[in-house]
Amino acid sequence: MTKLSIYRPPLWIAAGIAVGISSAFFLPVLFTAALTVLFCIVSLIMFVTGRVKKEFVLFSAGLFLGAMAATLYAALFPSGSYEGDIAGRITDASNCNSYGECTLVDGGYLLELDSLTVNGESVRGKASLYLPFYVRGDMDVGEYIHFTGSLTGAEFSAGEYDSLMGAKYGVYYTAAVSDYAFSLTPGKVTAVEQVRFAVRNALLDNCNGVTANFLFAMIFGDTSYLSYSVADSFRNTGTAHLFAVSGLHVALLFYACSALLNKIRMPKVIAFGIDCFILIGYSALCSFSPSVLRSAVMILVSVLCKMGFERYDALTAGGISASLLLLCAPYFLFDAGFLMSYGAVFGIIGTMKPVSNVLRKVLWRPLADGIAITISSNIGLLPFMFLYFGTVPLATIPVNLIVCPLTSLFYPFLLAATVLTTIIPQLGTLLTVAAVPTYYAIRFVQAAAEVSSAALNAAFSPLLCVYYYPLLACASTFSVAPSTIKKVCALLCLLIVVIACFVVVPV
Structure with missing residues (x-):
């Protein structure tokens, strides 16, 4: 795992898979085949001459796997x-x-x-x-x-x-x-449907309609019951990510169950099997959304590292999860939820530390870290928000700074109260009390949306994303580039955003 932490092979494989999938879906078959063969031949020459470049070989392997997965998926797609x-x-x-x-x-x-x-x-x-x-x-x-x-x-x-x-x-x-x-x-009615109906009834019986529908969306990622006005308020303040089941939600559920299993001294292998079952079950309840699957795979990699007494590396885990998900579902590469989930994670692990260090000089440490998470995640999300929505609300950072810590702090109690009330309806008062912070968070977001609708608009093309993220990687904390190069790359990222705000760049 030490070598994985240094060289991070899964990242190169994931990059190759992404290129292979894009080629197979958008380029002529002969061109994709020629590109794949070319990379494989160059890799073979490297082995023969003894001048092997691990990164190139891994990228070539990913390119081949991605092209094959996409071609097979398109061929077997029901139509x-x-x-x-x-x-x-x-x-x-x-x-x-x-x-x-x-x-x-x-x-x-x-x-x-x-x-x-x-x-x-x-x-x-x-x-x-x-x-x-x-x-x-x-x-x-x-x-x-x-x-x-x-x-x-x-x-x-x-x-x-x-x-x-x-x-x-x-x-x-x-x-x-x-x-x-x-x-x-x-x-x-399937078991998954029965659970979802039971939870929704528990929420509706003990919370007002708006709060119940919001909590259902927050727990399962299902926004179909949200009113347009509530959904628009969250979109206009940049807090719509609360509807998507994030890594935080999955991690809280997983580690709560793990703590309980450790408390009763469950053997590690059996506990791991139960944890896997819980993650699979929760993923099914959330309709196997990309953000849930990404978080589940990364958590399992973390647990396997601990069981094997190896060092856990977030980038390696991200590369592994992305590779597995793209090979199983190549269309995820073009899904907004998938891209934004990885974009946010990439931004946090790559830029949070320097942002936090700057803010700690003038702010209280917990406050500085909270702001740093919001800023760094938005650095990773910015291109995709422009690409899919064409706008980024200016109220994003101040509103997220208040709403996100509030929801994160009370979510464990809310989830526990929801589970207990679903099983024992007589405990409904517990759920009503636990939902109070959520009620006021919704009211605050609605008020903020009415006060300010100002937003930064940009015409961001996929081509700009291709330039933005490599530059961001070079400027990040896990880059070995000199400090001067990092600063130049960071400025170029900013320049790309400025260009997108004033110039339409075609695909």
Whole structure:
């Protein structure tokens, strides 16, 4: 692990995988094949001549693996059209209330179906189905809907938002019903759906609607129940990241369970197995979002290092997690949640220390560290925020400085109260009290959004990201570059942001 901490092979492999995936998805097949073969030949020549450059060989291996993973994924992506007698189970991703009853949205029923069959034959993936309001069907999550109609699915395209979202959630098809005639048969609600419904009911029974929906989004990353006004308030103040289940949430859950297992002196191997089960279960509850998976893999790497008495290195763990996730799901490379999760982590571990050192000269140490985390994470997030949203609210740092410590401090109590109340409803008062800080945090964010809507706008292209992050890596604390070079790279990063604010750079 010492060598991994110095050379960090997973980072080079992850970089190669990213390039391989991009080439396979956006460049002609022959060009991608030629590029991969070229890198492999150069690596082979290095071995023959005895002048091996580890970084180049690792990058070449990643390039090959990434290109293969992307090509295989695109080839196996479910697509095509089916017609006939179709059946599917209604999932909790459909628009429904906390009891699993499907409800109207925008004048109709918006359903998600899994366990699809067409003329009795199974079809991989899920489908979305829209039924107009006049159907008036009493549909519940878990029931099977049967109809005569069609399933239509397009081939995967990394450049199309709908295709990426379909890949992320496994919804590959759009279903259509002939004459809107259908029938329902009983089915089962999955264990994951039962847990999510139980938690949401516990929150709604003991908190007001706005707070309950916010807490549900905070625990599971599901924003479908948030009102537009609340969601906009958090976006306009740069605090929308609270909706995404972050590494902090996963780490708190994991280490709380680990502490309990250590307290009862559970053997390390068995405890590790239980910890893995908990992480997998929580990831399933959060629909296997990229930020949760990233955090889970990095935590498991940390635990394995401790079990083997090896040094843990955050960059190495990040490279390992990125490599594994991209090989399993190549489309993650173009997912905003995936990129922003790694961008924030990269910014924190690479720039927090120097930022904190500067702030400690004039501020109280805990306050300086809190501000440093906010600033450093935004340094890592800045290009992606411009790329996907075109703006960064100027209220981001002051609002995050107040809201983030507040939510982080009370989240463990809130999570414990939610779990206990879900299991023992009589403890609802505990959840009501634990949710009070969240209620005031929401009110504060809404007030801040009304006071200031000023934002920094920029036209940031993917091309600028390609320049920004290598320069940021060179300027970071884990770079071995001389101090002068680091300062120049930091200034160039700032220059890129300034250019993006005034000049539109094409892709």
